[in-house]
Amino acid sequence: MGSISEVPLLSEKHSGIPQNLLEKAKNAKALIYETRTKETNTRQRLPIIPQGIEKDIFIRALEKLAEQLGKDNVEVNDKPLVDGWYMEHPNTHDMMPILDDEELVASAVVYPSSTEEVQKIVLWANEYSVPIFPISMGRNLGYGGAAPRVRGSVVIDLGKRMSKILDINPDDYTCLVEPGVSFYALHEAIQAKGFAHMWIDIPDLGGGSVIGNTLDRGVGYTPYGDHWACHSGLEVVLPTGEVIRTGMGALPGNNTWQTFPYGFGPYSDGLFSQSNFGIVTKMGMTLMPNPGGHESFMYAFEKEEDLEPLMEIIRPLRIGNILENVAQVRHAIQTIAVKGLPRTKYFSGDGPIPEHVFREQLKKMPIGDHTWLYYGMSYGPPHIRQYKLEIIDKEFKKIPGARKIDPEILPEDEYFWSRDRIAAGVPDLVELLWVNWVPNGAHVAFSPVSPIRGVDAMKLFNLGKRRHDEFGIDFLPAFCVGLREMHLIVEIVYDKNDPAKRKAANDCLREMIDDAAKEGYGEYRTHLVLMDQVADTYNWNDNALMKFNEKLKDALDPNGIMAPGKSGIWPKRYRGRGWEMGKESGAKSEGDGVALTESTKF
C-alpha cells in the first residue's frame, strides 16, 4: 500500500472535483511540465559538483554509494529539466524557481529504501564531506519544492521508495507513515479500509507529503489543522548516522508511540521541524474523529475596511471554538484568480489590475461584488452546528452589508466547494489553478504571523499592498486565522521564465519581510532563498537564538553535511563565508564553477 506510484494524481476517483476543474488543473500541470522541459545553456554543463570536493573524488564517492544503494538509486543530475510537481521523480529542482532555474540544483539525487539506507547515505556524506539535502516528496511549493539550499548538494529523495503507511489504528485514531506518504495516499488508504469514523487533515494542496508538510509546520483546515501539534512520535536519522525514536518510541515494545507524544525527559521533536538537525524517516500522526456532520459557510463583506471589525469579531469566536477551523479571509481578487484563467482575460495592461476592472468581473459572478470572503466550516450534528452558526451569523452581520452566501447559488466549479472538501479532510488540488494567472506561473509566499486584530490586519494589508504596487505585482492576500494568531498569506504569482518578474517577486518579498519585521511581524515559514533574511529577523538579544541553533548544529553535525543553510542555520565550515544567496536578486553564490561535462551514470 501507498507506494509512490499509487499516489493518486488528479483522477476523478479521488475527489469530488468537477470534471471541468480537473481539466483545468491538468492543464496547469501540463503547462508547468512543458516549461520545465526546456533545456537551458546552463544545463549543458551540469551536473554541479559540491564545492570543496574534487570532481574525481565526488564521482568515485557516488560510485561507492551506488554500490550500497544500487545503481538505479543514485542519479546524477545531468538530464533535461523535468517537472517534479505531480510527476514522478527525479526531484532535482525547485519547480517554482525564484532565482535562475539552475541556481538551486542538486548534483545528484539518491533514493534510499529504508532507514538503514538513509544511515548509509549520511555516513557516506560524512566520509566525503558532501552536503546532503533530504526531501520527503519535494512538493513544498512556494517554499523551495525539491531544491536544496546549497547548490550542488546531494538530494536524498526519501519519498520515492519510502512511502509505506506502516500503521492505521482505528481504535486510537492514529497512523504511522513514511516520508513518501501523501495526504492523498493516506486519505485513500483510510477510505479503502472503510474507516469512515476517521478523517485526516489536509493542507490546501493534497499532493504533498504528510511528513514533509508537518515538519515544515504546515497547516490544514479542520480542527486538526495544526499538523505539528497533531503528530506523535518521530524516527530520526541524526547527522552522524545514529537513529533515535522520540517520545514513547524510545521504550522498546511500547504501545503508545502514536498516542502520547512526550515520552520521558526532554521533548526533542521540535528540533527536527524547520531544521537541519536530522532526517525524519517515520512519523506518527493523530487522526480526527468524524464529527458526525459538517457544513461549510461563507460570508461576503463589502469594503476593504470591513477587515478591521471582522477580525475583532473573529478573535473571540475563534478562541472560543465557535469558529472551529483555520478560517480563510480572502480578498476578492482571489475569487477571480483561483478560477484558473490568465489575468490577461481581465486586463491586458502592465502593473496590478485596477480595482474597477476586477470589480466589474465580480459583479458578473455568483457571489457578486465584495472585498472579503470568509470561508468556514461548522462541525457536529445539525443542532450543534445550528447553535454555533447562529452565533456566527449574529456576530458577522454586525458589519454593515455583510451577507451570508447561500451555497445553493454556487456552481460546481466555484472555489467554495474546494474549501468545502478541504475543511472536510478531502484532499484537493484546485488551489493550484491560480498559477495560471500569468504565463509559466509559479508562486512564492510571504506569510507573516500576526495577532488576530483589526489594526494588525489593516497594517499588514496596507504594507503588502504598498510594496506590490511599487513592484507592479497583483496583490492576492488571504488571512488564515489560527487559534490565537493569524498568518497573512500573500502568494506572489509570477512568470518563472522571466528574470525581471522573478526579480520583482524576490525584491518585493524581501522588502515586505523587512517592513513586517520592523513592525514586529515574523514569517512562520519561508522559501529557501529567503531563509537567511527571515532568520536574521529573529535576532533578539544579539542573535541569541541563532547562536543557540548553531551550537546545536555544531554538536549534532560536526562535519556540516546536513542541509547546510536550512532555516538560516549554517554549519561551522560554511559560516561567515558569504553563503547567503539571492539577497541581490538572482546572484549566484557558490559551487557553480565546477560542472561535469560528460553524463555520468552509475
Added chain:
Amino acid sequence: MGSISEVPLLSEKHSGIPQNLLEKAKNAKALIYETRTKETNTRQRLPIIPQGIEKDIFIRALEKLAEQLGKDNVEVNDKPLVDGWYMEHPNTHDMMPILDDEELVASAVVYPSSTEEVQKIVLWANEYSVPIFPISMGRNLGYGGAAPRVRGSVVIDLGKRMSKILDINPDDYTCLVEPGVSFYALHEAIQAKGFAHMWIDIPDLGGGSVIGNTLDRGVGYTPYGDHWACHSGLEVVLPTGEVIRTGMGALPGNNTWQTFPYGFGPYSDGLFSQSNFGIVTKMGMTLMPNPGGHESFMYAFEKEEDLEPLMEIIRPLRIGNILENVAQVRHAIQTIAVKGLPRTKYFSGDGPIPEHVFREQLKKMPIGDHTWLYYGMSYGPPHIRQYKLEIIDKEFKKIPGARKIDPEILPEDEYFWSRDRIAAGVPDLVELLWVNWVPNGAHVAFSPVSPIRGVDAMKLFNLGKRRHDEFGIDFLPAFCVGLREMHLIVEIVYDKNDPAKRKAANDCLREMIDDAAKEGYGEYRTHLVLMDQVADTYNWNDNALMKFNEKLKDALDPNGIMAPGKSGIWPKRYRGRGWEMGKESGAKSEGDGVALTESTKF
C-alpha cells in the same frame, strides 16, 4: 501583584472549600511542619559541600556570589529543617523524602530577583564548577519537591523573588509569568481584574508554580489540561549564561510571543521540559475561554472487572471530545483515603486494608459500595451539555450496575466537590488530605503511560496490586484519561520518618517500573531518585535517545553545572562514576563526606 507573599494559602477567600475540610488541610500541613522541624544527627554537621570543590573555596565562592546578589539572597543550608510545602522559604529539601531526610539536600539556596541575576549565578557556577539546581517554587510533590538531584547542589529558588505576572491579555486569552507564580496567584489575579471570560487550568494541587508544573509536563482537568501543549514562548538562561527567547520571542518588538508558539526554524521549547538544558525565567501560557456553563458528573461502577469495558467505552468518547477533560477513574479505596483520616480508623492491622473492611466503610458513605468512580465535567450551555451527557449516560450504563451519582446527595466535604472546582479551573488543595492516611504521611508516584484500553487497564491494575501486596502497601490507583492515552497514577502514601516504610515504597516503585517497562509501559514523569531507572527504560536502539541527550548536554553545558542527573541526563564529568543513588534503598552515594561544622552566613 503576584509576589510570593500574596500567594493564597488555605484561606477561605480563595476557595469554595468547606470549613471543616480547610481545617483538615491545615492540620495536614501542621503535621508535616511539625515532623520536619525535628533535628537529626546528620543535621548537626551540615551544610553539605558539593563534591569536587574544597570547602574553603566553596565558602569564598558563596561570598563572591553574595556580593552580587546581596547577603540575604545566598543562604547556607545549615539550619533546622523547615517544611517548604506551603510555607515560606527556604526550599532546601524534598519535604516528602523517599530516602534519608538528608540525602537530597542543597548546600545552599540562592534567590535571584531577575533573569540577569540568574545569568550571574550560572556564570558563577561555571567559574567554580558548582552543581546548581533550579526550582520554580519547589512544590513538585511526589517527584522530589524542592530537592536537588545531586546532594550538595546549590538550589536556585527562582520563585521567591521572581513571582510577577508580567501580562494578562484579555483579548488573546494569554498570560506571561515568572517561575514564582502559582496557580492560585494566577487565578486570583484574573479574578481581581474581573476577567470572568477567562479560566486557567490547574493540576490537582493549586499551590505549585505554573512554570514548574508545565516544564515537568504536568496535567490539569479542563480542556486546557495538557499544560505543555498550552504554553507559548519561553525565556531561558542557558547553562553557559546566554539568554534566549523561543518562538516569536526571538523577534524584537514582536506582538505574538504568547499567541503563536512556534516562531521560525527549529522549535526548541521541548528541550527545556523535563531536562537540565536551561533555566526557564519567563513562560507564556494560553488561557481557556469561559465555556458558558459547566456541570460535573460522577458514575459509580460495581466490580473491579468493570474497568475493562469502561475503558473501551471511554476511549472513543474521549477522542471524540464527548468526554471533554482529563477524567479520573478512581478506585473506591481512594474515596475513603481522600477523606483525610488515618487508615487506623478503618483497620489497625499490618499490610493492605482487606477488601471487606473498606467495603464496609463504603456502604456507610453517601456514594455507597462501588469499585470505580468516574469523575468528569461537561462544558458549554445547558443544551450543549445535555447532548453530550445523554450520550455519556447511554454508553456508561451499558455496564451492568453502573450508576450516575446525583450530586445533590453529596455533602459539602465530599471529594466530588474538589474535582468539581478543579475541572472548573478553581485551585484546590483537598487532594493532599490523603497524606494523613499514615502518620508523617508523604507520597510518591508511579505513573506509567498506557493506551486507553480495557486490557491495558486491567494489566496495569493487576501489576500494581501484586507488587503492593508483596510490599504490604495499600494500593490507591487512579487512571487519568488523556486524549488518546491514559496514565495510571498510583500514589504510594508512606510514613516518611520510618526507614522501613520508605524502603518498601522505594522497592515497590522500582519493581513496578521494571514490571511495566517489560510490558511496554513507561513513566511520563518521576521522582528524582527514580530518574536513572526510568531513563534506562527508554533505551531503544542501544540507548540512542540518551546518547543524543548526552550529546546535547555536553554541547550546551560543557562544565556540567546544570542540574546534573535530572531525567537521568548526566554531564560528562559525572558520567560513569556511579552517581546513581538509591537503587539500593536509602544508600547515600556522593558528597556527604564534607560538611561544614560552623554556621555560615553571608
